[in-house]
Amino acid sequence: MSKQTKLLIFHPTIAPYRIDLFNDLSKAFQTRICLRYWNLRDQTFDYQKIYTRFQFRPVYLKELFRFRGRSFSWGYWKQLNDYQPDLVLTEEFGLGTIRVLLHRYWKRKKYKVVTLCDDSYDMIVGKNDFSWWHRMARRYIAPRLDDIIVVNPQVRDWYQEHYGKGYFLPIIQEEEYARMRYRKVLERVHVLQQRYSLDRKKVFLFVGRLVALKNVKTVLRAFARLDPKKNLLVIVGDGPEMNHLQLLAKQLNVQARFTGRLEGDALNAWYNVADVFILPSYLEAFGAVTNEALLAGCYVLVSRKAGSACLVVEGENGFTFQPNDIDDLVQKMGQVSQWPVERDADGLKKGLTKIPYKESMQHLVTHLNFIAHG
Secondary structure (H helix, E strand, O other): OOOOOOEEEEEOOOOOHHHHHHHHHEEEEHHEEOOOOOOOOOOOOHHHHHOOOOOOOOOOEEEEEEEEEOOOEOOOOHHHHHHOOOEEEEOOOHHHHHHHHHHHHOOOOOOOEEEEEEEHHHHHHOOOOOOOOHHHHHHHHHHHOOEEEEEOOHHHHHHHHHHHHOOEEOOOOHHHHHHHHHHHOOHHHOOOOOHHHOOOOOEEEOOOOHHHHOOOHHHHHHOOOOOOOOOOEEEEEEOOOHHHHHHHHHHOOOOEEEOOOOOOHHHHHHHOOOOEEEEEEOEOOOHHHHHHHHHOOOOOEOOOOOOOHHHEEEEEOEEEEEOOHHHHHHHHHHHOOOOOOEEEEOOOOOOOOOHHHHHHHHHHHHHOOOOHOO
């Protein structure tokens, strides 16, 4: 891997599922990573633990002010002037990317600008964006970038067709380290199995914010048509829909356990326990939880609206489904519940990921070097 290319990264913050990517970018290039937030705005992770996994020392940009929960920072041009990068990696189509492009134009610089974009295919084709601003920004910023790293192959093909650029890299993690985390909590699995009488039951798992877009109500209605003596639904998360969903589960007489929000070992233990993971969202840019579930050896049922549907090999590690089609979901839940669970010698379920992380990173590094110097 080349140490010649000077890479400057601007990003909001680093979520747990992105740590491997940024660590490897910091090793592959001469890299400076600038962040705007200490933690995620919409979720609060134990960032002290996350920070210990960084193999780099980030620069935190200074905050000018906050507006509607968003932080507006300064220091982009200073970092660009001081670091003199060959390549700049930015965040989506936001103000940070605009500042970088304005700097390149105003200062007549020759560095290349690439952005990380988490759009799902449904967002761009179905005009199902999170906001009108994102849709307009894509239209005007995309032609001015040197490349766009996207998380879904259909999205890549769309960008290639419309803008002549687009590189596919899903949100995945390094397999060995992830498997080590799951192996570490195997003892907790036995505790959970005894506490909830899980012997001879298939455990279906949802992990995420309990908001309407996550469409958990469809999972509850589908689950009501399965045998309650043979199946259990575990819902990990918190949010404004919690009370409504608990009431619906009671009305439907669904065997469901609401754990509240979990992270770290407590969450990993449920990934170990679960047989099947469900992501039913109406709107989901990617859904990194799908990869976490596959790494843990869970079969997956993923909404076709989610970018992480690209991680599903139909009939092998799961199925995709239309999020408003309860009959389709019930039928596929029944299918995967019959599939055998293979385990390693220590009892850990065998991983079900089909896209290797290390190979993907090697290809990305080669591609970025080509963008910078080709």
